[in-house]
Amino acid sequence: xxxxxxxxxxxxxxxxxxxxxxxxxxxxxxxxxxxxxxxxxxxxxxxxxxxxxxxxxxxxxxxxxxxxxxxxxxxxxxxxxxxxxxxxxxxxxxxxxxxxxxxxxxxxxxxxxxxxxxxxxxxxxxxxxxxxxxxxxxxxxxxxxxxxxxxxxxxxxxxxxxxxxxxxxxxxxxxxxxxxxxxxxxxxxxxxxxxxxxxxxxxxxxxxxxxxxxxxxxxxxxxxxxxxxxxxxxxxxxxxxxxxxxxxxxxxxxxxxxxxxxxxxxxxxxxxxxxxxxxxxxxxxxxxxxxxxxxxxxxxxxxxxxxxxxxxxxxxxxxxxxxxxxxxxxxxxxxxxxxx
Amino acid sequence: xxxxxxxxxxxxxxxxxxxxxxxxxxxxxxxxxxxxxxxxxxxxxxxxxxxxxxxxxxxxxxxxxxxxxxxxxxxxxxxxxxxxxxxxxxxxxxxxxxxxxxxxxxxxxxxxxxxxxxxxxxxxxxxxxxxxxxxxxxxxxxxxxxxxxxxxxxxxxxxxxxxxxxxxxxxxxxxxxxxxxxxxxxxxxxxxxxxxxxxxxxxxxxxxxxxxxxxxxxxxxxxxxxxxxxxxxxxxxxxxxxxxxxxxxxxxxxxxxxxxxxxxxxxxxxxxxxxxxxxxxxxxxxxxxxxxxxxxxxxxxxxxxxxxxxxxxxxxxxxxxxxxxxxxxxxxxxxxxxxxxxxxxxxxxxxxxxxxxxxxxxxxxxxxxxxxxxxxxxxxxxxxxxxxxxxxxxxxxxxxxxxxxxxxxxxxxxxxxxxxxxxxxxxxxxxxxxxxxxxxxxxxxxxxxxxxxxxxxxxxxxxxxxxxxxxxxxxxxxxxxxxxxxxxxxxxxxxxxxxxxxxxxxxxxxxxxxxxxxxxxxxxxxxxxxxxxxxxxxxxxxxxxxxxxxx
Numbered sequence: 001x002x003x004x005x006x007x008x009x010x011x012x013x014x015x016x017x018x019x020x021x022x023x024x025x026x027x028x029x030x031x032x033x034x035x036x037x038x039x040x041x042x043x044x045x046x047x048x049x050x051x052x053x054x055x056x057x058x059x060x061x062x063x064x065x066x067x068x069x070x071x072x073x074x075x076x077x078x079x080x081x082x083x084x085x086x087x088x089x090x091x092x093x094x095x096x097x098x099x100x101x102x103x104x105x106x107x108x109x110x111x112x113x114x115x116x117x118x119x120x121x122x123x124x125x126x127x128x129x130x131x132x133x134x135x136x137x138x139x140x141x142x143x144x145x146x147x148x149x150x151x152x153x154x155x156x157x158x159x160x161x162x163x164x165x166x167x168x169x170x171x172x173x174x175x176x177x178x179x180x181x182x183x184x185x186x187x188x189x190x191x192x193x194x195x196x197x198x199x200x201x202x203x204x205x206x207x208x209x210x211x212x213x214x215x216x217x218x219x220x221x222x223x224x225x226x227x228x229x230x231x232x233x234x235x236x237x238x239x240x241x242x243x244x245x246x247x248x249x250x251x252x253x254x255x256x257x258x259x260x261x262x263x264x265x266x267x268x269x270x271x272x273x274x275x276x277x278x279x280x281x282x283x284x285x286x287x288x289x290x291x292x293x294x295x296x297x298x299x300x301x302x303x304x305x306x307x308x309x310x311x312x313x314x315x316x317x318x319x320x321x322x323x324x325x326x327x328x329x330x331x332x333x334x335x336x337x338x339x340x
Numbered sequence: 341x342x343x344x345x346x347x348x349x350x351x352x353x354x355x356x357x358x359x360x361x362x363x364x365x366x367x368x369x370x371x372x373x374x375x376x377x378x379x380x381x382x383x384x385x386x387x388x389x390x391x392x393x394x395x396x397x398x399x400x401x402x403x404x405x406x407x408x409x410x411x412x413x414x415x416x417x418x419x420x421x422x423x424x425x426x427x428x429x430x431x432x433x434x435x436x437x438x439x440x441x442x443x444x445x446x447x448x449x450x451x452x453x454x455x456x457x458x459x460x461x462x463x464x465x466x467x468x469x470x471x472x473x474x475x476x477x478x479x480x481x482x483x484x485x486x487x488x489x490x491x492x493x494x495x496x497x498x499x500x501x502x503x504x505x506x507x508x509x510x511x512x513x514x515x516x517x518x519x520x521x522x523x524x525x526x527x528x529x530x531x532x533x534x535x536x537x538x539x540x541x542x543x544x545x546x547x548x549x550x551x552x553x554x555x556x557x558x559x560x561x562x563x564x565x566x567x568x569x570x571x572x573x574x575x576x577x578x579x580x581x582x583x584x585x586x587x588x589x590x591x592x593x594x595x596x597x598x599x600x601x602x603x604x605x606x607x608x609x610x611x612x613x614x615x616x617x618x619x620x621x622x623x624x625x626x627x628x629x630x631x632x633x634x635x636x637x638x639x640x641x642x643x644x645x646x647x648x649x650x651x652x653x654x655x656x657x658x659x660x661x662x663x664x665x666x667x668x669x670x671x672x673x674x675x676x677x678x679x680x681x682x683x684x685x686x687x688x689x690x691x692x693x694x695x696x697x698x699x700x701x702x703x704x705x706x707x708x709x710x711x712x713x714x715x716x717x718x719x720x721x722x723x724x725x726x727x728x729x730x731x732x733x734x735x736x737x738x739x740x741x742x743x744x745x746x747x748x749x750x751x752x753x754x755x756x757x758x759x760x761x762x763x764x765x766x767x768x769x770x771x772x773x774x775x776x777x778x779x780x781x782x783x784x785x786x787x788x789x790x791x792x793x794x795x796x797x798x799x800x801x802x803x804x805x806x807x808x809x810x811x812x813x814x815x816x817x818x819x820x821x822x823x824x825x826x827x828x829x830x831x832x833x834x835x836x837x838x839x840x841x842x843x844x845x846x847x848x849x850x851x852x853x854x855x856x857x858x859x860x861x862x863x864x865x866x867x868x869x870x871x872x873x874x875x876x877x878x879x880x881x882x883x884x885x886x887x888x889x890x891x
Contacts, residue, residue: 007786010735011753011779013699014727019691022444042582044604045375046557046614052373060366071374074604076582084581086615086721087691128365169444172690174520175816177528177707178767181694189753189778191786209346211781213774216360217351221370224349233611233723242551243649243717248496248677250406250462250716255641260554273349274781278356278774278799285367286360292724299728300735304749307739315736316549339742340749340788 001199005206006309007340010300011189014293015182016280017089022169025093026080029058029101031109031159033152035130035145037062039071039101042079043094048291049222050090054098056219057284061102062109063126064144080162088289091218092184093165095284101163108159112151113142184280186288187213190231190297191340193269194305198334201321203239203306205269210297213276215288220275227273227294234298235269236262239319311335346785355777375606384607387576390564392633396425398626399477401467401484402646403459406493406715407506410457413467414485421483423476425630428468430456433625434594439682440616443587448511451681451718453592453621458491460508460680461717463646470626470634493715497654497675500714508680508713517678517686517711521825524710526693528672530765531704531811533660536669540660544741547656548733552649552677555722559608561616561647562637565623573624574601579617580610588617589624600624612721616648616683651685651719652677653729657737660704665747665755670697672707674730679718686711688726694766695727698734699775700756701807705765708820750783754794761804769808773799 017023028040039058045051051071059066073079082094107121113132114121117140125135126144133141151157172179193207208231217223240261245252254260279286303314311334312327328334353362362368378384401413415427430436430452437449455466467484471477492506499505500515508515516524537543563577563585579585582604590597602620619636626634638647653676660669674692678685689709697705724731742749757775764770776799783790 008739009749009753009782009788010731010738011699011757011775012731012735013758013773013775014724015691015695019687019694019726042604044580044582044610046578046580046605046610047379047607049373051375052371055374056366056369056371060364063365066366066369066371074582074606076586076600076602079582081583084579084584084615085610086580086612087725172520172526174522175527175529176767176814177526177530177693177765179690179694180768181691181766184772185699187699187774187778189750189775189782191782191788209782209785211352211778211785213355213778216368218367219369219371220351222373230723237551237553237728241553241556243554243644244552244652247549247551247652248714248716250495253645254554255644257640260556260644262556270348272346272785274785275349275351276355276774276777276781277351277353277360278772278777279359280772285364292727296724296728296731297735299732300739303732303736304739313736313740315547317551317732337743340786 004196004198004309004334004336005193006196006305006307006336007191007193008301008303008305008308009191009340010297010304012293012296013185013187014088014296016092016184016186016289017167017182018083018087019181020170020172020179021167023083023089023093024164024166025082025097027094027097027101027163028080029105029161031105031148033149035068035143035148037064037069037105039069039098040079041071041073041082041094042076043082043090044074044085046085048090049225050085050094053091053218053222054094057095057098058102060285061099062106063128065128065130068130068144088292091287091289092283095287096165097163099163099284100165101161104161105159108151108157109144109147112155112157112159113147115155116142116147116150183282184215184288186215186290186293188293188297190301192298192301192305194302194309196306196309196324198310198328201325203319203324205235205302208269208271210271211274211276212290212294213278214290215280215283216277216286217275218285218287223275223290224273226290228271230291230294231271231298232263232268234295235302237295238299238302238317242318308337308340311337352781379607386559386608387562387564387578387605388559388637390576392564392566394632396470396472396626396630396632396634397474397477398468398470398622398634398636399474399481400465401481401486403462403464403466405459405488405490406462406495407491408459409489409491410455410459410466411487411489415467417485418469418480418483421476421480423472424469424480425472426470428454428470428625430454432629433592435592438588438592440588440684441687443584447682447686450509450511461715463717464680468622470630495714495716497677497712497714500712501710508715512713515713517682518822518825522821524820524822526689526709528693528696528705528707528765529814529816532813532815533669533671533704533706534815536704537660540668541663542661542744544659544661544737544744545657546737546740548736550653550729550732552652552719553722554644554649555611555613557609557611557613560638560640560643561614561619562635563619563623564633564635565627566633567627567631568601572599572601573627574603575620575624576603577620578605578608578614579620580614584615585617585620589621592621593625611723612725613647615721646717648683648718648720650722651679655730655733657733659737659741661741661745663745665745665752667700667702667741667756669704670702672696672709674707674709676709676711677716677719678711678713679716680713681718683718683720685719691726692730695730696765698731699758701758701762702756703811748788750779750788751790751794754779754797759799759801759803762807763810767810770803775799
């Protein structure tokens with residue numbers, strides 16, 4: 001009886017946004033008289049970070065500090081329509097809608113500033129720190145606060161913007177499947193190391209090495225958060241979780257977290273992540289959506305590593321000790337492959 | 341091999357550097373999240389924090405059978421129990437039949453909110469008790485008597501598609517969703533796989549089974565609805581898709597959307613399981629019929645066994661491979677286990693088909709993918725919906741192909757990887773590719789030795805040209821042709837106009853309305869039911885009766 005080590009590899013790509021399009025997102029932005037901006041969305045952020053990504057996108061496009069932007073979400077009375085937070089569409093779709101809204105608001109802000117400075121708006125630039133100045137002449141400047149106040153109380157302008165992003169719904173050919181599914185793809189590759197106990201059938205993931213291509217990493221910390229959490233979910237999917245352990249029979253269905261198994265902190269493998277950034281043509285500042293695809297390479301990489309370790313193919317998830325022991329028994333014990 | 345000397349995260353800025361401007365003000369900065377303080381201090385509100393005064397609690401009576409006819413529902417004892425305000429059954433729902441994607445004009449309404457005549461999965465709701473406490477609602481649920489007539493059921497996807505299998509849904513009599521009004525599966529045809537198999541040196545076959553899993557959000561799915569001013573209703577919900585849920589409630593309650601004010605959450609997780617819009621219509625209906633705030637929330641057992649999981653998928657793969665590792669043909673047969681109703685599985689299949697054959701350039705690809713109805717909890721979206729299952733199959737299969745041709749598994753991927761300008765099987769050119777670079781980086785980190793040719797490969801090179809061509813011949817067929825369905829405008833090439841409401845037309849026989857059960861019905865509501873008039877424009881509203889709405 002022994003522990004067997006093995007390595008498994010997998011590579012994937014992932015479509016960003018709702019398949020075939022037809023999933024609009026809207027954003028509205030307005031400034032308060034003190035030069036702070038509110039981004040109104042009906043989109044939902046249940047923890048993934050969309051609120052913060054759209055905040056950075058709005059600040060970048062408006063040319064104001066991120067502290068001057070607040071994103072309000074999830075209210076059907078105050079936020080304009082959005083299709084929903086799924087299909088890795090939040091950053092891509094909402095981000096583009098926010099850019100469009102922020103551009104319109106920025107244009108009005110610069111017009112207000114131009115009137116105060118008595119220059120042409122096209123000659124103005126923002127420094128991202130709350131100032132608007134004449135290109136090449138930083139001395140001739142006005143704060144965004146002063147421009148917003150002038151717009152509100154002197155000029156009678158609304159510094160506001162509307163944005164929408166829509167890839168129109170497209171068709172599928174019933175006979176060939178010809179279609180225009182999505183406009184951009186994220187990518188990943190992963191190598192997983194496992195230890196398989198040929199006495200108990202237990203699998204321990206001991207190390208993960210990955211490379212994820214996510215378009216531009218709009219906020220590197222949020223990207224890391226998604227990738228770590230998602231890879232954990234993939235590992236759990238591969239070797240722990242299921243609502244129906246004897247699928248297709250419905251017996252032994254778990255009803256709580258005592259019977260629905262997931263890896264705990266002690267089961268987490270070190271995950272060495274490398275991030276590649278190939279900007280998406282139509283992504284907001286080149287961003288894609290890392291949220292869903294991060295789990296996907298882990299599942300096949302784990303079963304491939306199990307095969308490498310003991311020579312048992314697990315073609316039915318999850319890779320439970322029972323399945324591994326049955327596989328070992330059928331082939332007369334561990335048959336390490338050591339191909340990687 | 342342990343890699344302890346490697347960083348936990350690094351950014352490989354040298355790749356695609358000429359395609360990026362890395363000198364922006366805010367983009368690319370590790371800015372702290374706007375909402376993080378609330379999240380880590382427990383101050384961010386969950387929908388379940390909106391505990392209105394006089395809040396009522398809703399719980400459902402559910403089927404213990406995989407399939408059964410409902411002869412009678414007797415709620416009279418439950419109604420007399422202390423604290424019970426109202427018991428809802430199917431006839432209380434104004435439009436008790438829906439399919440989620442009807443908002444996109446895709447599919448036939450197939451699922452009741454509360455089933456009246458038949459149940460199709462264990463856990464299907466048939467009545468909803470509204471009571472003054474959760475415990476009283478549970479007690480009353482236990483007192484509801486249902487006269488069941490168990491029916492034959494089918495749980496396995498391939499059993500379900502055999503002739504003579506028990507029919508799960510009358511509107512899909514062969515237990516298969518109908519695509520484009522034309523076929524009982526979604527096809528992908530690119531080149532001629534059968535001819536290519538004959539020319540291949542090696543054929544590798546495999547069967548893969550994806551397991552159903554639970555989205556397992558921290559906060560279980562649910563909604564709290566309450567009457568607002570002017571005949572409106574506020575609904576605090578766990579939804580991931582605010583207007584999706586709002587429109588579903590508007591449709592099933594036959595209520596103008598202007599009377600609905602939906603407020604979503606700020607934390608609590610979703611992972612795909614909060615799109616189904618099960619709770620919002622029933623919570624709003626409860627508030628309508630009682631005139632009081634009503635909460636409908638799954639407990640953890642319901643979340644795991646009644647809540648829709650990631651569906652199980654079964655995939656058969658067959659590859660034709662040359663001795664040098666080039667894959668020349670790949671054929672898929674896929675069965676999505678949709679469970680008892682459609683929800684979103686039909687959509688996920690088209691997404692999955694658009695994704696085939698994975699991130700590789702293969703000159704001959706074919707797929708037949710079926711959305712199959714079985715007598716189990718309906719499946720729905722989960723992180724990677726439509727993709728995760730088939731990626732598991734593809735990448736487990738690639739490992740077998742690598743072994744069959746005696747090739748390093750990383751090099752097999754790079755050799756077959758798609759590159760900028762390549763024609764994909766759905767007949768669009770690839771762009772913005774980066775699979776090769778991801779493989780190279782992982783190989784370097786793991787000490788997997790690659791040949792000079794593999795190290796020199798790049799997504800931006802050697803694609804297009806011959807690889808951009810459409811196949812000179814594509815083998816097509818009429819297998820799985822169905823009759824009597826009208827083409828839907830969604831996902832139907834060349835559709836000229838949308839069909840009338842009700843989407844797909846059906847053979848007359850399948851159209852018959854199911855008779856209402858001879859159930860004991862609760863008395864009509866004596867409490868106020870708001871008039872069906874839209875509020876004046878500019879009328880007052882309160883965003884939350886509870887007065888706190890922190891985000």
